[in-house]
Amino acid sequence: MLSIGDLSKRTGVKVPTIRYYEQMGLLAAAERSEGNQRRYARQDLERLAFIRHARDLGLDISAIRELIALSQHPHQPCGNVDRIAADHLKSVRDKIEKLKKLEEELERIVTRCDGDHSIEDCYVIRSLSDHGLCDSEH
Amino acid sequence: MLSIGDLSKRTGVKVPTIRYYEQMGLLAAAERSEGNQRRYARQDLERLAFIRHARDLGLDISAIRELIALSQHPHQPCGNVDRIAADHLKSVRDKIEKLKKLEEELERIVTRCDGDHSIEDCYVIRSLSDHGLCDSEH
DNA sequence: CTAGATATCTCCAGAGACTATAGGTTTGGA
DNA sequence: TCCAAACCTATAGTCTCTGGAGATATCTAG
Numbered sequence A, B: 001m002l003s004i005g006d007l008s009k010r011t012g013v014k015v016p017t018i019r020y021y022e023q024m025g026l027l028a029a030a031e032r033s034e035g036n037q038r039r040y041a042r043q044d045l046e047r048l049a050f051i052r053h054a055r056d057l058g059l060d061i062s063a064i065r066e067l068i069a070l071s072q073h074p075h076q077p078c079g080n081v082d083r084i085a086a087d088h089l090k091s092v093r094d095k096i097e098k099l100k101k102l103e104e105e106l107e108r109i110v111t112r113c114d115g116d117h118s119i120e121d122c123y124v125i126r127s128l129s130d131h132g133l134c135d136s137e138h
Numbered sequence C: 001c002t003a004g005a006t007a008t009c010t011c012c013a014g015a016g017a018c019t020a021t022a023g024g025t026t027t028g029g030a
Numbered sequence D: 001t002c003c004a005a006a007c008c009t010a011t012a013g014t015c016t017c018t019g020g021a022g023a024t025a026t027c028t029a030g
Helices: A004-011 A015-023 A042-056 A061-071 A079-111 A123-129 B004-011 B015-023 B042-056 B061-071 B079-111 B123-129
Strands: none
Touching (some): A015 A042, A061 A079, A061 B123, B015 B042, B061 B079
8 A cells, every 4th residue: 555655756746736636536535544644556546647647638627537437437438538538639739829829929029129229119018018010810 | 087897898808807907016006086986097008908918928927017117117228028028938839849749649549539439448548547658758 | 866777896705726834643764 | 762754634825817795886868
């Protein structure tokens, strides 16, 4: 049996975060030692690794909760699982698109500023003040 | 003079958000009507548009606070302004990089799932469970 | 001028996903 | 056996808003 600290070291998830996941219902309430400390078995380690991996991929807590619930019915068809992942892929793509537009605009703003003139004339400040200087909508 | 609702309509910033910006020190405390309601002048409109624009670009409140402070000394050189914008550009680029890696991995996971088999065998679930199935580090 | 509708005021709580602190208890090794 | 490290619970804070409650102000129609 692993202590919460052991589990933390093995998964890279911080101790308070593990307790938080338990509170949020992603991890089952752990067994306890005689002195009331949490003790974990291998399944808990796997479950936490699953959660960690899903979080790293940017899935939010409620999506993960749903995936866990689905994974406990292994003989059902996996359409919902696929949908969750595909939806998330779409939202990641949307975010990338938005950030690329930001990148372009920031680039445009920054490259017109040599950092060596007065704030009064600074393109960065002027761009922020005047939306009309933007190329694209946002 | 504009009411807070007028200002909201003109800038697209919600009323409670305007009050929040005032509380955070981005907007000066507004003048008040006899009945204690906020009244805004044209400068406030411009300032709020500046804030909105900077937020749309992803700059955080403290960066905006700093930019506003700098913009009030128009005769100083603009090196710091440039630095804030350039730092932000870098962080946007970093975010894009990370998201692209996620995109790749999610794509890989999703395309191997046809949504038409059992959860037991689902590649999405298996990928999340087993980090070893990933192509790249993350 | 007054009634009623709309807008505003302040204060407080909640969102999401943690993170940190305080004050106390248990555990593991020398 | 003793002590430091790890653990426990409970609570509050992070960041950027957003929404609600209950009270007050302003505007419009009659």
